Amino acid sequence: MMTKPFITPTIPQGQFVAKQWQCPIDSHDTDGFTAFHAETAQPLPPFFYQASLAELALAGHAARDAARWYSQQSGQLRADLLNAIADELSDCPHLLARLQLETGLALARLQAELQRTTGQLRAFAASIATPTSRHVAATDSTPALWQLDWPLGPVAVFAASNFPLAFSVAGGDTAAALAAGCPVIVKAHPAHPGGSALTMLAIERAMQRLAIPVALVQLLQSSDPSFSHAVAGHPAIAAVSFTGSKTAGLALAQTCQQRPIPIPCFGELGAVNPQVVLTTLSQTQRQGLADSAFQAITGSGGQLCTKPGLWLIPAGAAGDALVAELVERIDNFAGATLLGPSYLARYESLSMQRSAQSLLIAQGHAAANRACGRLWSAEAATVLASTDAWWQQEIFGPCAQIIRYQQTSELVQLFAQLEGQLAVSLHGELTDDAPWLERLAELCGRLLYNQLPTGVLVHPYMMHGGPFPASTNPQHSAVGLAAMRRFVRPLCIQAASLADAQRLALALQVQPTLKNSS
Amino acid sequence: MMTKPFITPTIPQGQFVAKQWQCPIDSHDTDGFTAFHAETAQPLPPFFYQASLAELALAGHAARDAARWYSQQSGQLRADLLNAIADELSDCPHLLARLQLETGLALARLQAELQRTTGQLRAFAASIATPTSRHVAATDSTPALWQLDWPLGPVAVFAASNFPLAFSVAGGDTAAALAAGCPVIVKAHPAHPGGSALTMLAIERAMQRLAIPVALVQLLQSSDPSFSHAVAGHPAIAAVSFTGSKTAGLALAQTCQQRPIPIPCFGELGAVNPQVVLTTLSQTQRQGLADSAFQAITGSGGQLCTKPGLWLIPAGAAGDALVAELVERIDNFAGATLLGPSYLARYESLSMQRSAQSLLIAQGHAAANRACGRLWSAEAATVLASTDAWWQQEIFGPCAQIIRYQQTSELVQLFAQLEGQLAVSLHGELTDDAPWLERLAELCGRLLYNQLPTGVLVHPYMMHGGPFPASTNPQHSAVGLAAMRRFVRPLCIQAASLADAQRLALALQVQPTLKNSS
Incomplete structure (x- = not known):
């Protein structure tokens, strides 16, 4: 019964709960996990403690208190916080190096992702800094009506493996929730616990700089899937956002729905993102397409939810030429380090299955601990005759499935069978x-x-989401400023006069600027 | 095996499916139900046939076809249809008379509700008539991005009993869905099948006038709750809207969630809508409040989801005076005809239960087949000590529960126990x-x-909905133009240039007007 010292002093091994890094001191503290070196598949120190249910309870309690305090703060304070997090994140000397080890992603890719992440934080900040940004609308009809966005309450953010910055501890979901006025409990992804802890340290510094008195952002580390359900089921949690696999996301959505008080679950579950090559593709277009398709299939190790994983290509000479160009590129691909050994194992196992269902027409160089590029091809007629939808299964890794179609009627039949897609x-x-x-x-x-479809722009008109099973709620985007809409609900204030309504709003500390439009 | 003649030729007894009034011709056609005369509790002819699963299948198929056709029509056509329905509804000589019999609601109330219903239809029409109304936003950044609202698909509207026009066959949900570009299958409420059929006839005339070639609105009649689940579970249905009881609404939401492809369920489930009387209430305010409270408690037979059913009134002389004024009014209340004999039976049974839990302090005149007004009162301390939340149960009818509090700390404890409310x-x-x-x-x-809270204004800033269990989705309003947002999702179009994006949009027959803002 004693406090264990940190193995690596710079990376906290426990949870960040109620503004403190928790150190487990009871007998459960031997329960934990490590990250793995993505290139060597060796365990990476330090050892991380599994968050306990007691820590979750503490976090839930602190998040509730934080929600009340935070909902009364000005848009300017929220914006200051988001900007401070962006500043601190840009000044984390060890963060990218640690994430390189944990995720195997290239430094250039991680640098770009960091830029995107701080850009997101600053974009949300800019959108809420002005006094009108609480989205207050008022009319002086009789009775007077106001409408404002009310934050839902504490949001549980389930971090993704494949964007260890942009969809992780300080990623888009956290930025959107904080911008919306909601505290965040991040359930870190167990594939990059070190990067998660370092990011949490940066957020902690930002909160300290602004003297935030409450637990606005908390971090829980766990490699136990049942713990995720405990988080989503905790009464303090008001909404869930999740980026990850279909299986995990649908299970989480079910937990959210089956609570005594159901809560919304915004799950972004991935897709195969069909690429329909028309017979009108010109020769010039073909060359450019082969290059960009190769990039999109293999970039980031083919581990993007927008990876073009399914290609519908016409039969005939032009289609053959496109396929040949893709095959040549994949055959020469040097392979990719995946996010961790378990990702590689799953890639190999799904690849083996796929090769039993469809013809393997390209395979890149094989190297230890690396995923080689793969292309499979099948005839549309064969695919349409198959009894299951194996061709629609997403395979995370540098690979794609090609389907060759003879005529438009086959395309139409394939379209009829396709399930919901991101793109x-x-x-x-x-x-x-x-x-x-x-x-x-x-x-x-x-x-x-x-x-x-890769390279999702952070833009107000972007839609990152889609019909089930691409997401659990196609009415919202996980990227862009609209992502904030997931975490607010409309609250109407009704009074005899605008002055009375304003009186009530002031008592609520809403501090709005009136806008007399209808 | 022969077609039965209609008993009352002016009221179709079957389903309106695939643009036809269906006449059951097989052995199942004896399965059916009637409405009841709300005042005499006697069955009201004609006999209505229960919709069959075969009719549901036909309706689903027709709705799917209609969805494809309708999503490609202009905002102007949608607006023309909504206006035509409003015109036809205003010209239904027998509709209000039939609804008076079926619902027991006063003619003046039904006339006002008809005005509101046609007003809603016209308001939605006005909001979508202009070419920009498809909510297309575009930017000519590189790549060019567009965002437009895409209709979800066929909506199943479950009509309410207490608003036989405004939340029924041609009510707000139908208007919102049609405005959003979605076909509608209405599951009529079995308490007013005749009014539902007459409304459907009006919509049919409107569709004929505009030569609509598809089944945009269909009507299914059934008194069997399991049929509602078959409707919500049908693969053609893309969204559900429901207004009614908590039990029925939560069960329907579960069906929507457990489908192979889950769909959103927008359920508005009612509430007790707490009224907090502060110790600062002046004597002048008190008199006005007693009048308006009495109206709100007893108006429409106390069968509004916004009825103020729970009153938190301070102890002491001023509070006593307010209670005395309420008691006097309720004691003199002549009673109300409820929506049907089953509503009256339920009112009496819940009243009896309540009288065992709380002191009955006022009871109006009792008359055959009428619900008498009732007030109950309890001390806050007693309520707070009780182990269940009996005081939060909604009772449909002209009654209210009073809770007397000694100090603010008791109020705060009551607030902590309250569940989600509309108002x-x-x-x-x-x-x-x-x-x-x-x-x-x-x-x-x-x-x-x-x-x-009664008298919900149809206004863009209105919010009719609320945290669970007041609704199944607090992020949307069931009243006002925003109700349309429930039935669309964002679709992003991405192309190399705005010209290319426009090319794609034209092929989709979206016909938007561009708006170059970001």
């Missing part, structure tokens, strides 16, 4: 006769024309 | 020291100051 692209020239186009719009959150 | 009102003068106010905002969708 669908068309490649080639659209002709006026495309009655099947609406089915594609029905299927996805983003429809692209001669564009690859 | 909460404060009566009296707000002082600067009201730290408990935020808890009230947390609890409800609408916070009122010296206002009663």
Whole structure:
């Protein structure tokens, strides 16, 4: 019964709860896990303690207190906090190096992701800094009505493995929740616990700089899936955001729904993002497409939820040429380090299954602990005759499935069988006769024309999400400023006069600027 | 095996599916139900056939076809349809008379409700008639991004009993869904099948006038709760809206969640809408409050989801005086006809239970087949000591529960126990020291100051909905133009240039007007 010393003093091994780094002191403190060196598959020190249910209870309590305090703060304070987090994140000397070890992602990619992450934080800050930004609308009709955005309460953010910055501890979900006025409890992804703890330290410094008196952001580390359900089921949690696998996301959504008080679960569950190559694709387009497709399939080790994992390519010489160019590139691909040994193992196992279902037509260089590029191809007729939808299963890694179609009627049948997608692209020239186009719009959150779906822009018009099972709520985007809408609800204030309504709003400490529009 | 003749030729007894009034011709056609005369409790002819699963399948198929056609129509056509429905509804000579029989609601109330219903239809029409109304936003950044609202698909509308026009076949949910570009399948409420069929006839005439070639609105009649779950579970249905009891609404939400492809369920489930009387209530305010409270408790037979059913009144002389004024009014209340004999039976049974839990302090005149007004009162200390939340149970009918509190600390404890509400009102003068106010905002969708919650304005700033269990989705309003947002999702179009994006949009027949803002 004693406090264990930190093995690596710079990386806290415990939970950040109620403004403190918790050190487990009871007999459960031997329960824990490590990250793995993505390139060597060796365990990476330090040892991280599994968060306990007692720590979760403490975090829930602190988050509730924080919610009350935070909902009364000005937009300016929220903006200051988001900017301070961005500042601190930009000044974490060991963060990217640690994440390189834990995720195997290239330094350049992590640098770009850090830029994106701080950019997101600053964009949310800019959108809420002005007094009107609480989205207060008022009318002096009789009775007077106001509407404002009310924060839902503490949000549980389940971090993703594949974006250890942009969709992790200080990622888009955390930024959106803080901008919306909600405290955050992050359940860190067990594939990068060290990077998560270092990010939490940066947020802690930002909160200290602003003398935030409450537990606005807390961090729980666990490699135990049942703990995630305990978090989502905790009564203090008012909403869940999740980025990850379909299996894990759907289970979490079910937990959220089956609580005594159900809460919304915004799960972004991935997709195969079909790429429809039209017969009108020109030769010039083809060359460019082969290059960009190769990049999109293999970039970040093919571990993006927007990876174009399914290619519908016409039969015939032009289609053959495109396939040949893709095969050549994949055959020469040097392989990729995946996010961790378990990712590689799963990639190999799913690849083996796929090779039993479809013809392996390209395979890149094999190297120890690296995933080699792979392409499979099947005829549309064969796919359409199969009894299960193996061709729609997402495989995380540098690979893609090709389906060759003979005629538009086969395409239409494939479209009918496709499930909800984050994105669908068309490649080639659209002709006026495309009655099947609406089915594609029905299927996805983003429809692209001669564009690859990777490289999701952080923009107000972006939609990152899509019909089930691409997400658990297609009415919201996980990227862009609209992501904030997930964590607020409308509250109407009604009074006999605008002056009375203002009186009530002041008592609520809402401090709005009136806007007399209807 | 022959077609049965209609008993009352002007009221179709079957389903309106695939643009036809279906006449059951097989052995199942003896399965059916009637409405009841609300005043005499006698069955009201005609006999209505229960919709069959075969009819549901036909309706689902037709709705899917309609969805595809309708999503490609202009905002102008949608607006024309909504206006035509409003026109036809205003010209239904027998509709209000039939609804008077079926619901027991007064003619003046039904006339006002009809005005509100046609007003809603026209308001939605006005909001979507202009070309920009498809909510298309575009930017010519590189790549170019567009965002537009995409209709979710066929919506199942479960009609309410207590608003046989405004929340029924041509009510707000139907108007919102049609405005959003979604076909509607209405599951009529079995308490007013005749009014539902007559409303459907009006919509049919409107669709004929505009030569709508598809089944945009369909009607299913059933008194079997399991049929509702079959409707919500049908694969063609993309969203559900429901207004009614907590039990029925939560069961429906569960069905929506447990489908192979879960769909959103927008359920508005009612509340007790606590009225907090402050010690600062002046004598002048008191007199006005007694009048308006009496109206709000007994109006429409006390069968409004916004009825102020729970009154927190301070102990002491001023509170005593308010209670005495309420008691006097309720004691003299002549009683109300409820929506049907089953509503009266339930009112009496819940009243009996309540009288065992709390002191009955007022009871109006009793007359055959009428519900008499009732007031119960309890001490806050007693309520806080009770082990269940009997005082939070909604009782449909002209009654209210009073709780007398000694001090603010008791109020705060009651607030802590309250579940989610549609509305909460404060009566009296707000002082600067009201730290408990935020808890009230947390609890409800609408916070009122010296206002009663009944008489929900159809206004963009209205919020009719609230935290669970007042609704199944507190992020949306069931009243006002925002109700349309429930039935669309964002679709992003991405292309190399704005011209290319426009090319794709034209092929989708979206016909937008561009708006170059970011």
